[in-house]
Amino acid sequence: MKIQFVDVTKSFPVRDSSVPFTALSDISLEVREGEFLTLVGPSGCGKSTLLDLLTGLVKPTSGEILIDGVPVSGPGLDRGIVFQQYALFPWRTAVANVEFGLEAKGVPRRERRALALSYLELVGLHGFADRYPHELSGGMRQRVAIARSLAFDPDVLLMDEPFAALDAQTRESLQEELLRIWEKTGKTIVFITHGIDEAVYLGQRVAVMSASPGRIRTVFDVSFTSREGDLRAQPLFGEYRHEIWSLLREEAVPVG
Template identity: 85%
Template sequence: MKIELLDVTKEFPVRDSGTPFTALSGVSLSVASGEFLTLVGPSGCGKSTLLDLLTGLATPTRGEIRLDGVPVTGPGLDRGIVFQQYALFPWRTALANVEFGLEAKAVPRRERRELAGHYLDLVGLTGFAERYPHELSGGMRQRVAIARSLAYDPAVLLMDEPFAALDAQTRESLQEELLRIWQATGKTVVFITHGIDEAVYLGQRVAVMTPAPGRIREVVEVSFDSREGDLRGTARFGEYRHAIWSLLREEAVPVA
């Protein structure tokens, strides 16, 4: 197993209150090496908390997170993160943004340039190396962010609703590209989203999360005989979507 979450609970202290807020409760999950796992759930179900824990920016209150069997103790270059709001450094060009992680990894300058250029090519941004983020469209910025995370070659790619701020068409084309990149690089991907369609389209498995407190309700295996043509329009796709929708729905409407 690449990533293992063992009965992870995360609580936050609440101001003026003795009882803490439980963001995640008893979450257990494992992700195989090279797997594409999507996490779907409504806002406030603890998705982002889970991602912070995986990143190592936060530590679980109880339980343990292991990466290759080793407990996660802090952030590191073995995991790459892609944020919804791109988080590009506006004073750096696209190329320099991609180089950022490589600088942190102390890769020599020339090699850095080459690698960064290579990853910009991979995300389809050949020729945009010298552009500043404000000169790029939202979709292009997110491509740069993906290239930046891939460039320092982490084993795991953690993505926090990366396409949520994009228009529908750009989103679909980036989803396709992400799958292509995933297949080309063989990374383990944990992809957080609130869109059921997106979760079904991208994930080999979809972990369905429910809020208050955040739990994983079920993990749905997704497989298609063929991904050719309009995958989203197939009956199979519709079944998956409905199944996940029902799982989410049951929780959203508590016993009357």
């Protein structure tokens, strides 16, 4: 198993209170090698906290997280991260932004530039290498962020609502692009979203979380006989969507 959450709980101290706030409780979850797993849940259920634990930016209060059987003890180059905000360096061109992680790995300049250009091409930005972030659309900036995360060849790609700030048409276009990249690279992807449609469209499996404190309520296997045409128009898509919506509705917390 590529990733394992084993009885993970995360609590945070609360100012002026002796009782900590529990964001996640008893999370047990496994992600297979090369799998595209989406997580969906109500606002405030701890989705981003779960991802922070997986990045190693924070440590669990109890339980453990394993990647390839090794406990996560901190950030590492085996994990690439794409946030909702593009987090690009405004003084760097697109290609220089993609090179950033490669610089950290000590890749020689010529090889670094060739790799960065190839990943810009992979995300559909051939010809935009010398543009600065302010010269790119929101969707193009997010493509640069994805290219940057892929360029240093992480085993796992972690994505925290990366398309939430985009308009509907751009969001759907990037969802299709991400699936194409995933199929081509075979990366293990953990994708956080508050959108049920997005979770069903992208995920091989969809993990549904409860309201705070966040728990894994259930994990749906998503399997379509064909992805030809408009997947969202297939009856099976509607069935998956309704099942997940019903679970989230039981939480009595509004969801996107």
